[in-house]
Amino acid sequence: MSVVEAIRLPATVDMGEFVSLLRRLNVPFRVSEESGEQVLWVPSAQLAEQVRMLYERYPQGDPEFTVQAEPLRRGPGFVQQLKLSRMTAAVLLVTFVVAAVTLLGTSADTLRWFTFQDFRLVGEDRVMFLALSETLAAGEWWRMFTPMLIHFGWLHLAMNAMWYWELGRRIEYRQGPWMLLGLSLGFGLISNVVQYGVSGASLFGGLSGVLYGLLGHCWIFQRMAPTPAYSLPRGVVAMMLIWLLVCLSGVIDLLGFGSIANGAHVGGLVAGCLSGFIGGLLARRSARAA
Structure with missing residues (x-):
């Protein structure tokens, strides 16, 4: 055998x-x-x-x-995977609920509650954003995080959900559910702020900034303190980085596939690499002390 x-x-x-x-x-x-x-x-x-x-x-x-x-x-089986990945599944469930109530980003009445800035429709196709300072002064702090839950179309949702399931449960297995939640919210906050800084007032959303954060975390953590949970299939990191470069080149926009939140991707990746370095360094020191 x-x-x-x-x-x-x-x-x-x-x-x-x-x-x-x-x-x-x-x-x-x-x-x-x-x-x-x-x-x-x-x-x-x-x-x-x-x-x-x-x-x-x-x-x-x-x-x-x-x-x-x-x-x-x-x-x-699927049920056992859910039991071992409760936080991963919970984040995805909230994402699916938001996708449903916003009709995948097509319902302005509900979408405006999850965007980084509140907005109003002027006429049929013009969007007027409220100043971010006004939004925060009104106590709507959740907007710093909720754009990560917005998705525009089934393909956008399906791809992000698939990668979150793949990366999120690895972190949940290795570092626990609350670490996964903390990293997801932290990467979401950073990627949203960076994207706002790059694009200004605009509609953006999706888990992709968080995904690049989780990818960077697993990648650098694995290099600092190798662990089976963070051993990604060959080519995954290279593929994601190549895709990031393609998006940064502007080719996707030129081909008419829509705007890409490059600021969110880069911000998430940098934050993830930093958290992976710190986490891996602490894990290495802990292993040496043991």
Whole structure:
């Protein structure tokens, strides 16, 4: 039977409790020693990924952990993924609700409550924005964050939701749900402010600024303190950076596909790289101290 490497750790790391947890869950595995490292092997790549995620959350074999072995052997079903990614799912649920009430950005009456600046329609096609200072003076501070929930069209929503699900649950697995929420709100705030600084009064929105933040966070964190949860598929970072450069070139606008919030993308990416550097540095120091 072929086996797949799930975890490789220094021989000095005590895996005893985690191995006991795997035995209680009836997960098939074996451990070998290679060049001063201990390697945990499992029968399939899918199971290897789940074991890595399990170790990220329960390296000491949490005795209160009650997930059954069968889902691990088969790979997580959709319901189990939702249970392990509650915050990721909650952010997406709020995003879908906003998409519904704004009719994907086509209902001005509801859309104006989520935009960075309040606005009024003048005639059929002219938009008049209220000054940001007036908006904030009125206590409408939520507008600093809510543009991240606005989407214009099904494709815009579907692509952003797919990438948030992919990146968000990795951070939730590795650093917990509240860290994911904090990073999402922080990247949303920064990307919105940067976009406003670049474009001025305008309609913009979407999770893409947050996504570039999450991408930068995982990318730099992984380089500082490697972890299976942040090991992105090959080519993902390169593809996203190439897409960013294409958007910055203005080609998308020239082709008539609509305006791209480049300021939000760049602002989110820079903020994400910074948070990933800090988080990875702290994780590295913590590992050395242990």
